[in-house]
Amino acid sequence: MLACLLPALVLFAVFMVYPTVNVFRMSLYTWSGFSPDMKFVGLDNFRHLVDDDQFVRAFQNTVTLLVVVTVVTMGMGLFLAAIMTRQKLRSRNFLRFVLYIPNVLSVVVIAAVFSAIYDQNNGLLNSMLRLVSLDSWQQVWLGDQKVVLYSVGIAMVWQSLGYYMVLYMSSMSSIPEELYEASGLDGASASRQFFSLTMPLIWQNLRTSLTFFIMSAVNLSFVLVRAMTGGGPDSSSEVLLSYMYKQAYTNSSYGYGMAIGVVIFAFSFLVSLLMSRATKREPLQF
Amino acid sequence: MRKSLAFAGTAVTVLGLLATGCSGGGDSADSGKTTLKVAALEGGYGRDMYAQVIKAYEATHPDVDVQLQISKSIEDEITPNMKAGKYPDVVVLGQGRKAALTETLVKDKAVEDLTPVLKTKVPGEDKTVGDKLTEGIVGNLNTNPYGTDKTYLMPMYYAPTGLFYNQGLFEKNGWKTPATWDEMFALGDKAKKAGIPLFTYPTAGYLDSYFFALLADVGGEQFYTDVMTYKKDVWKSANAKKALDITTKLLGYAAPTTVGYANEQDFTKNQQSILDNKALFMPNGTWITGEMADAPRADGFTWGLTPLPAVTAGAKRYLTTSVESVWVPSAAQHKDAAKDFVAYLYSDEAAKIFAKSNAIQPIQGIADSLTGESASFYKLYEDPSVSALVGGFASTSPVEGVDIKATLFDTANSIISGDTTEAKWQSALNEASEKLRQAGN
Numbered sequence: 243m244l245a246c247l248l249p250a251l252v253l254f255a256v257f258m259v260y261p262t263v264n265v266f267r268m269s270l271y272t273w274s275g276f277s278p279d280m281k282f283v284g285l286d287n288f289r290h291l292v293d294d295d296q297f298v299r300a301f302q303n304t305v306t307l308l309v310v311v312t313v314v315t316m317g318m319g320l321f322l323a324a325i326m327t328r329q330k331l332r333s334r335n336f337l338r339f340v341l342y343i344p345n346v347l348s349v350v351v352i353a354a355v356f357s358a359i360y361d362q363n364n365g366l367l368n369s370m371l372r373l374v375s376l377d378s379w380q381q382v383w384l385g386d387q388k389v390v391l392y393s394v395g396i397a398m399v400w401q402s403l404g405y406y407m408v409l410y411m412s413s414m415s416s417i418p419e420e421l422y423e424a425s426g427l428d429g430a431s432a433s434r435q436f437f438s439l440t441m442p443l444i445w446q447n448l449r450t451s452l453t454f455f456i457m458s459a460v461n462l463s464f465v466l467v468r469a470m471t472g473g474g475p476d477s478s479s480e481v482l483l484s485y486m487y488k489q490a491y492t493n494s495s496y497g498y499g500m501a502i503g504v505v506i507f508a509f510s511f512l513v514s515l516l517m518s519r520a521t522k523r524e525p526l527q528f
Numbered sequence: 529m530r531k532s533l534a535f536a537g538t539a540v541t542v543l544g545l546l547a548t549g550c551s552g553g554g555d556s557a558d559s560g561k562t563t564l565k566v567a568a569l570e571g572g573y574g575r576d577m578y579a580q581v582i583k584a585y586e587a588t589h590p591d592v593d594v595q596l597q598i599s600k601s602i603e604d605e606i607t608p609n610m611k612a613g614k615y616p617d618v619v620v621l622g623q624g625r626k627a628a629l630t631e632t633l634v635k636d637k638a639v640e641d642l643t644p645v646l647k648t649k650v651p652g653e654d655k656t657v658g659d660k661l662t663e664g665i666v667g668n669l670n671t672n673p674y675g676t677d678k679t680y681l682m683p684m685y686y687a688p689t690g691l692f693y694n695q696g697l698f699e700k701n702g703w704k705t706p707a708t709w710d711e712m713f714a715l716g717d718k719a720k721k722a723g724i725p726l727f728t729y730p731t732a733g734y735l736d737s738y739f740f741a742l743l744a745d746v747g748g749e750q751f752y753t754d755v756m757t758y759k760k761d762v763w764k765s766a767n768a769k770k771a772l773d774i775t776t777k778l779l780g781y782a783a784p785t786t787v788g789y790a791n792e793q794d795f796t797k798n799q800q801s802i803l804d805n806k807a808l809f810m811p812n813g814t815w816i817t818g819e820m821a822d823a824p825r826a827d828g829f830t831w832g833l834t835p836l837p838a839v840t841a842g843a844k845r846y847l848t849t850s851v852e853s854v855w856v857p858s859a860a861q862h863k864d865a866a867k868d869f870v871a872y873l874y875s876d877e878a879a880k881i882f883a884k885s886n887a888i889q890p891i892q893g894i895a896d897s898l899t900g901e902s903a904s905f906y907k908l909y910e911d912p913s914v915s916a917l918v919g920g921f922a923s924t925s926p927v928e929g930v931d932i933k934a935t936l937f938d939t940a941n942s943i944i945s946g947d948t949t950e951a952k953w954q955s956a957l958n959e960a961s962e963k964l965r966q967a968g969n
Contacts, residue, residue: 272926272928274632274635274636274926275611275632276610276611276632276633276636276638277636277637277638279636287928290928290929294928294929296929297929353793354793357793357794361794361797362785362788362789363785382785382787382788383788384788384791384793384794385786385787385788385789385790385941385945386788386945387942387945387947469792469793470791470793471791471792471793472731472791472792474731474732474790474791474938474941475732475787475790475791475938475941475942475945476732476938476939476941476942476947476948477934477938478947488931489928489929491627491628492626492627492628492931493628493926493928493929493930493931494628494631494632494635494636494926495926495927495928495929498928498929
């Protein structure tokens with residue numbers, strides 16, 4: 243048995259365990275990333291992090307994005323999946339296709355699409371607001387420090403929504419129709435059916451996808467921020483990974499960047515653990 | 529069990545070979561030739577000029593085989609190999625790039641001292657490289673990043689940067705380019721009445737061509753050097769306050785679209801506002817004419833470039849000069865051949881090829897051969913009241929979380945949007961400067 247697992251274990255160790263351990267090791271050094279001069283500084287890099295306002299801001303931005311984007315994507319994904327599964331919509335397949343499309347687009351394309359949507363002069367969003375006489379709602383979507391993070395968040399939701407909707411639709415479709423018929427005969431409304439029947443029966447799927455989404459959202463926020471705002475204006479949309487990149491590769495502080503990497507690792511691990519604990523339920527089967 | 533272990537071992541070996549690259553190396557020691565690896569950034573000047581220069585060099589150096597690696601993101605391509613210990617011999621890449629590879633190697637003291645190249649005779653010519661270079665182009669913080677008399681980054685191409693505007697619009701309205709800041713703000717008020725904001729910038733990073741000249745205008749070259757070398761409390765000085773006062777006032781005249789478009793995706797929209805007469809001035813470099821060559825423009829549009837206004841009438845005005853660099857990594861395999869190649873880059877033969885692609889080298893007399901827009905830009909250096917300003921912040925050991933260029937330039941976005949104040953800006957600059965001063969070399 244062990245012999246069969248060995249190649250996979252070796253590959254796992256070489257490409258996963260070793261680089262991860264190396265990140266932890268490098269976080270204890272100051273190093274530019276090139277020279278042989280590596281200086282062991284213990285936990286100094288982590289001490290600097292506490293006093294680094296930019297890091298704190300990037301952390302806050304990451305947490306805000308994770309909370310907002312997760313709640314909106316998961317909530318809308320579940321809602322749309324329930325509607326598309328339970329309601330006999332004629333255009334169901336078309337809608338599913340349209341909502342899924344963003345998931346296969348390159349992030350650079352998404353950044354370009356949203357750049358056009360958010361254009362302060364000729365963008366789709368401000369033009370629509372003007373059309374419905376909501377001129378006062380118009381914004382400089384990528385230039386206002388109070389708004390820019392949510393602008394990036396909307397692009398993240400648009401990119402992810404279809405994938406999770408399809409995922410939940412497939413889970414919901416496998417719930418036997420008789421259960422809904424029986425609950426309908428008992429007088430359960432559609433919303434009651436959703437919360438008392440659908441949700442408990444897809445709960446395991448929901449748990450797994452939540453953890454998966456949080457991990458991917460950390461990565462997606464980095465790529466979108468790099469492409470759309472570069473962390474600006476004036477670092478107001480900086481997220482943990484983009485700040486780590488800047489420190490490691492632009493500010494020649496590779497060790498410090500790795501310390502940020504360790505924080506991201508610990509943070510992701512902790513959030514996953516908390517999510518797993520908080521959503522633990524006795525599995526229901528049909 | 530043994531079979532499985534052997535299989536696993538083979539698999540790891542094969543993967544290891546794949547990971548490290550299975551090529552046989554590529555040094556042409558067998559043929560007796562020196563293989564010189566040259567890595568260059570494919571900038572606005574294109575790639576053909578490098579191929580031609582290399583061809584000309586190889587024709588006179590049959591014992592050297594020059595391998596060119598050129599790309600728009602050359603840093604991303606050479607960095608992995610450099611981390612694995614495989615360095616190019618010559619790198620044509622300036623400072624101020626996002627990946628900051630040149631700055632990183634400078635901070636690491638991993639760049640070869642090229643001072644001897646200045647005294648080397650240009651291959652095939654009688655003059656030394658130093659003799660051919662324009663006066664004042666070496667010996668500044670750009671070429672001598674440690675503030676010593678040793679040159680590590682050789683100046684490769686140079687371009688004046690300053691405030692770009694539409695000459696046609698000025699002629700139409702009978703406006704003159706302002707010579708002092710008072711005239712500048714008076715013009716701002718006049719233009720405002722005509723519905724045109726005074727100022728914009730592509731991204732805040734472009735303010736380097738504005739700020740460096742302003743600092744020298746306000747306090748002279750010594751003050752500029754003090755700021756660039758992080759003199760204690762330099763940002764608390766009256767001159768620094770004056771520079772920030774002027775900038776804050778100028779940012780009050782910024783086009784309302786500036787901050788929203790000041791990102792990687794949309795910066796050309798800010799540049800377009802100059803072409804559309806929706807802003808009067810923007811800081812930029814001479815490459816802007818090529819970059820926006822195909823963009824639509826207002827009737828009668830002609831690119832104009834002016835140095836920053838002086839603080840007092842008749843005072844010296846500075847033109848921040850963007851200088852791209854060529855350097856040799858300390859870990860390069862063929863340093864001598866690399867230095868010879870670098871010296872050749874300043875030959876008349878090479879300079880002619882580069883100039884055909886508008887890549888102007890800081891060689892005496894070369895600007896005289898220019899025509900059209902380029903000629904008018906480089907002519908600014910002939911104005912006795914205008915001085916070229918080369919350089920930038922001095923290199924120090926890296927300080928975690930401190931990027932003084934970001935603090936100086938990016939905060940302009942927050943000043944425009946009202947998210948911070950001039951006092952906080954000054955305080956943040958002083959703090960960053962002090963941390964870098966303490967880091968030293």
